[in-house]
Amino acid sequence: MMWFIGKRLVQGLITVWFIATATFFAMHNVPGDPLLNDRATTAIIRANLEAKYGLDKPVTTQYFIYLNNIAHGDFGISFAQENREVNDIIREHFPVSAILGILAVVIAAVGGILWGSLTALYRNRLPDYIIMFLVILGISVPSFVIAALSQLGIVTINSLLGRTFLPVAGWGTISHMLVPALVLGLTTMAYLTRLMRSSMLEIVNSDFVRTAKSKGVPPARIFARHQLRNAVLPVITVLGPSIAAITTGGFVVEIVFAIPGLGRFFVEAVQQLDYTVIMGTTVFYGAFLVFMVILVDVIYGFIDPRVRMN
Amino acid sequence: MRCMRSSAYPCSSTSCLWLLLNSGSNSTGQAIDVEDNAVTITLRAEPPQLDQGRSTDASSFVVLAHAFEGLIAYDEEARLTPGVAERWEIREDGATFWLREDAKWSDGVPVTAYDFEFAWRRVVDPATASQYAFIFYSIKNAEAVNTGVLPKEMLGVRAVSDRQLEVEFEQPTPYFDKLVAFITFLPVREDFYNSTNGRYGADADEMIYNGPYMITDWVHSASMVWKKNPYYWSDKRGFLDEIRVAYITSDTNAKLNLFKDGQIVETELLSPMLPGAMAERWQIDRIMDGTVFFFEFNHRPGRVTDNLNFRKALMYAHESSELVYKALKEASYLPAVSLFPAWIQGVNGPFREEYPPPEHHMDLEKARHHLELAKQELGVDEFPPIVMLSGDTPVSLVASAYYQELFRKRLGLEIRIDAQIFKQRLAKMTSGDFDIVLAGWGPDYDDALTFGDFFASWNLNNRGRYNSPEMDSYIRTAQSSLDPKERMDAFGNIQQLVYDDVAMLPMYERGWSFVVDPRLKGFRRRSVGPEVDYNYAYIDVSSD
Numbered sequence: 001m002m003w004f005i006g007k008r009l010v011q012g013l014i015t016v017w018f019i020a021t022a023t024f025f026a027m028h029n030v031p032g033d034p035l036l037n038d039r040a041t042t043a044i045i046r047a048n049l050e051a052k053y054g055l056d057k058p059v060t061t062q063y064f065i066y067l068n069n070i071a072h073g074d075f076g077i078s079f080a081q082e083n084r085e086v087n088d089i090i091r092e093h094f095p096v097s098a099i100l101g102i103l104a105v106v107i108a109a110v111g112g113i114l115w116g117s118l119t120a121l122y123r124n125r126l127p128d129y130i131i132m133f134l135v136i137l138g139i140s141v142p143s144f145v146i147a148a149l150s151q152l153g154i155v156t157i158n159s160l161l162g163r164t165f166l167p168v169a170g171w172g173t174i175s176h177m178l179v180p181a182l183v184l185g186l187t188t189m190a191y192l193t194r195l196m197r198s199s200m201l202e203i204v205n206s207d208f209v210r211t212a213k214s215k216g217v218p219p220a221r222i223f224a225r226h227q228l229r230n231a232v233l234p235v236i237t238v239l240g241p242s243i244a245a246i247t248t249g250g251f252v253v254e255i256v257f258a259i260p261g262l263g264r265f266f267v268e269a270v271q272q273l274d275y276t277v278i279m280g281t282t283v284f285y286g287a288f289l290v291f292m293v294i295l296v297d298v299i300y301g302f303i304d305p306r307v308r309m310n
Numbered sequence: 311m312r313c314m315r316s317s318a319y320p321c322s323s324t325s326c327l328w329l330l331l332n333s334g335s336n337s338t339g340q341a342i343d344v345e346d347n348a349v350t351i352t353l354r355a356e357p358p359q360l361d362q363g364r365s366t367d368a369s370s371f372v373v374l375a376h377a378f379e380g381l382i383a384y385d386e387e388a389r390l391t392p393g394v395a396e397r398w399e400i401r402e403d404g405a406t407f408w409l410r411e412d413a414k415w416s417d418g419v420p421v422t423a424y425d426f427e428f429a430w431r432r433v434v435d436p437a438t439a440s441q442y443a444f445i446f447y448s449i450k451n452a453e454a455v456n457t458g459v460l461p462k463e464m465l466g467v468r469a470v471s472d473r474q475l476e477v478e479f480e481q482p483t484p485y486f487d488k489l490v491a492f493i494t495f496l497p498v499r500e501d502f503y504n505s506t507n508g509r510y511g512a513d514a515d516e517m518i519y520n521g522p523y524m525i526t527d528w529v530h531s532a533s534m535v536w537k538k539n540p541y542y543w544s545d546k547r548g549f550l551d552e553i554r555v556a557y558i559t560s561d562t563n564a565k566l567n568l569f570k571d572g573q574i575v576e577t578e579l580l581s582p583m584l585p586g587a588m589a590e591r592w593q594i595d596r597i598m599d600g601t602v603f604f605f606e607f608n609h610r611p612g613r614v615t616d617n618l619n620f621r622k623a624l625m626y627a628h629e630s631s632e633l634v635y636k637a638l639k640e641a642s643y644l645p646a647v648s649l650f651p652a653w654i655q656g657v658n659g660p661f662r663e664e665y666p667p668p669e670h671h672m673d674l675e676k677a678r679h680h681l682e683l684a685k686q687e688l689g690v691d692e693f694p695p696i697v698m699l700s701g702d703t704p705v706s707l708v709a710s711a712y713y714q715e716l717f718r719k720r721l722g723l724e725i726r727i728d729a730q731i732f733k734q735r736l737a738k739m740t741s742g743d744f745d746i747v748l749a750g751w752g753p754d755y756d757d758a759l760t761f762g763d764f765f766a767s768w769n770l771n772n773r774g775r776y777n778s779p780e781m782d783s784y785i786r787t788a789q790s791s792l793d794p795k796e797r798m799d800a801f802g803n804i805q806q807l808v809y810d811d812v813a814m815l816p817m818y819e820r821g822w823s824f825v826v827d828p829r830l831k832g833f834r835r836r837s838v839g840p841e842v843d844y845n846y847a848y849i850d851v852s853s854d
Contacts (some may be wrong), residue, residue: 050758
């Protein structure tokens with residue numbers, strides 16, 4: 001097991017290095033100039049800015065300086081927010097995205113497993129049709145529409161009740177998190193429902209379920225011990241990457257609900273060509289994603305004895 | 311009620327949870343807190359930093375305009391009014407400012423002329439790399455200091471005493487009072503600045519304030535609290551005890567929802583929102599935000615757009631009112647007819663009344679005639695595709711699609727739209743990689759020159775490289791003439807020359823429809839200065 005984890009960690013490190021390198025060179029080849037602004041600047045001011053950010057050096061030199069810095073955990077100073085270190089930005093805003101993301105994933109996982117099992121149990125009957133219709137809706141309606149609609153819904157509920165039942169936007173308390181987390185987790189929930197449904201259906205017809213049935217095991221026990229535990233494996237596989245995807249993909253939800261998460265920086269930095277923030281957020285999220293995948297592999301070993309054997 | 315909130319009443323765990331879930335519930339929302347004399351507002355974007363010497367964006371300007379005060383400020387009607395300076399005198403060769411005795415920093419220390427001397431030297435110091443340093447260039451030696459030729463001590467600004475600031479001009483600058491009202495001219499206190507170890511303006515406690523409000527809390531990208539500055543000298547500004555910036559978002563739909571829910575005092579309305587707003591019987595106001603949008607041509611030699619007849623052909627094929635009323639359909643926009651927007655002032659009244667813009671009518675026959683002439687002059691049978699560089703905002707995409715279709719139909723020209731994100735559009739504009747660019751220009755200060763010098767051959771913002779000795783000479787007169795009439799005549803000539811030479815094609819003047827909570831009075835949106843201004847705002851519930 002230790003050997004397995006160690007091997008995966010080394011692979012992960014190489015992946016992160018590759019992400020860092022690819023992002024660095026892609027970023028420097030994107031047309032545009034991070035130092036340009038509405039009001040044109042004189043040559044000397046430009047030279048000063050270039051020196052400040054080390055852009056006056058050749059790109060390869062910049063690359064090695066940069067690699068050395070991230071090896072020491074230093075992502076540098078933001079181009080757009082001139083007095084803030086990228087490390088500070090990540091430290092202050094990632095926890096917000098993480099809390100929102102974890103809540104969203106919990107909602108998505110619980111909902112997905114529950115609805116997926118239900119549809120499989122009621123296959124081709126009314127509950128199945130209703131849930132699967134909602135699933136298609138959840139996958140195909142873009143999150144900015146759902147976000148805007150649910151916000152409008154909150155306003156309507158508040159005005160009907162004559163008091164602030166749920167906050168319309170902002171961040172701070174649990175009540176601020178509920179709706180954004182639900183919106184954020186909705187697509188994943190729909191996706192997991194489908195996954196759970198098909199894997200449940202596969203297992204319902206498998207030999208060991210039939211054997212259990214013929215042995216006279218009660219249906220509830222078959223469902224819990226044999227079906228659910230086996231069917232949930234593929235869900236766990238995608239859960240790791242989804243946690244990473246959800247915590248990074250919160251851009252729309254963060255804008256609509258005015259939430260100070262890292263997802264905003266991830267997107268806005270690219271629009272502003274904020275080199276250090278692009279690199280910082282990408283490498284950080286890359287590492288996070290890789291870590292999640294490794295974590296899932298390890299958890300898999302605990303849940304499925306077959307993986308451990310190999 | 312106030313004591314209820316103090317710690318004298320510890321709540322049980324269940325009511326704590328209830329409070330957590332229903333934070334701040336009340337029937338009217340939190341937009342206006344009469345009891346605390348506080349309002350809740352939004353900010354469009356997170357200020358990158360709040361260093362007045364280096365800020366360039368609208369959101370930072372809004373915050374800085376409340377937390378600081380320069381020598382001269384704006385009054386409720388956007389006229390100049392004394393700020394830290396009690397009085398001033400502008401001469402041909404320089405200016406003198408006499409500072410008031412009672413202007414203080416938020417720690418009680420008096421604001422002195424040295425604070426301005428330090429701040430201004432710092433802006434032109436090339437080490438600061440301030441993007442707005444150019445706005446100081448009318449001060450003696452400013453350009454030389456900024457380009458590293460002279461040390462910063464040689465800048466023509468000198469504190470004679472605590473209360474007297476002397477400024478020497480490079481050339482006569484009759485509009486210097488208007489310049490001084492700009493954000494980059496705000497004071498900075500040297501001892502405090504030095505104590506921040508290069509982090510000045512990064513956080514609420516890395517600044518010291520002299521404006522009506524001070525920032526007491528700043529959670530990045532989330533919220534801010536501005537409290538009344540107890541040391542602020544005037545009782546004519548800063549009536550609220552607290553301004554809470556509770557939301558930082560650029561999403562106008564989210565802001566509208568917050569306004570509907572009674573959580574914020576003001577929000578802007580886009581055209582699709584107007585019917586709903588009218589149904590709610592809201593009082594809808596309108597303001598021009600000051601910016602003029604136009605077609606900037608690439609005048610570099612070798613470009614098709616360098617040809618005057620070609621530009622004239624485009625001019626006669628278009629009418630800005632058609633763009634605004636038929637394509638953009640933004641109720642608060644005005645068709646642009648000149649480089650100078652409608653709100654610019656002339657000698658005694660509006661510039662537009664004293665110097666009406668050249669009359670323009672669409673004339674397809676003339677347009678085709680000029681296009682023929684252009685073909686002959688350029689010696690081509692067919693024009694190559696014209697590259698139209700545009701931003702990626704919804705409005706610029708609609709505008710570029712509209713022009714693409716219009717010039718194809720009316721002139722048979724092929725327009726290739728090159729939509730780019732902000733920084734890439736700027737990079738292409740700077741390197742001249744376009745034929746036409748959809749650009750905008752907003753005012754820095756309340757004088758026609760903020761638009762008038764745009765096409766100067768030496769102006770780095772003139773990214774189409776328009777170059778005309780005639781234009782340059784008018785601009786020189788406009789910059790330095792001490793006779794207001796002569797100056798305005800020069801602007802009139804600039805306006806005419808821009809039209810005759812088709813230096814650009816005006817498209818629209820941007821405006822905003824907006825709605826304000828009726829209990830908030832004295833709130834202003836502005837064309838010049840901070841886009842939203844709460845310095846004169848106060849709560850009045852009597853009309854409720």
